[in-house]
Amino acid sequence: MRIAAVIAILMLAAVGSAWAAEPLTGTWLLERQELNGAQNNFDPLTLRIGEKGDKVAFAFSVPINNVHYLSMSYIVRLDGTEGDVKNGQGEKLGVIKVTKTGAGQYKFTLTGTNRPQSSGTLSVAADGKHLTSESNGLLQVFARSQPAR
Numbered sequence: 001m002r003i004a005a006v007i008a009i010l011m012l013a014a015v016g017s018a019w020a021a022e023p024l025t026g027t028w029l030l031e032r033q034e035l036n037g038a039q040n041n042f043d044p045l046t047l048r049i050g051e052k053g054d055k056v057a058f059a060f061s062v063p064i065n066n067v068h069y070l071s072m073s074y075i076v077r078l079d080g081t082e083g084d085v086k087n088g089q090g091e092k093l094g095v096i097k098v099t100k101t102g103a104g105q106y107k108f109t110l111t112g113t114n115r116p117q118s119s120g121t122l123s124v125a126a127d128g129k130h131l132t133s134e135s136n137g138l139l140q141v142f143a144r145s146q147p148a149r
Helices: 002-020
Strands: 026-035 046-052 055-064 067-076 079-087 092-102 105-112 115-124 130-135 138-147
Touching: 067 092
Parallel strands: none
Antiparallel strands: 026 046, 026 138, 046 055, 055 067, 067 079, 079 092, 092 105, 105 115, 115 130, 130 138
């Protein structure tokens, strides 16, 4: 009897963890990009987002000959706390703040040395298949490649 209760509790905890995952976690592929309303050519870009305890890790990579090279990454809490933005060599480029504003809705502010501050939004479509990033005239639409693990 006790074993059945423990198994039931563990199953509920696992299901609860899956439900609690942020909607933006997963692997996203850049599908479309616009600059000031005009369709823009772009290089392939992969965005991997995963939960790390109470933080969320973002990793941008570019595929070259089927090998993904990390171009930028950061780990942040979704409460507006600053996180360091680093390039692929681990060098600090600036800081970012990300705040969850609703279900699948986020605001961010990015600052860095020798670059103007940039602010924008991230939003996950209701069906969970697209992630849209809008910032300072740049619109990027990512398609979900893989769900969060």
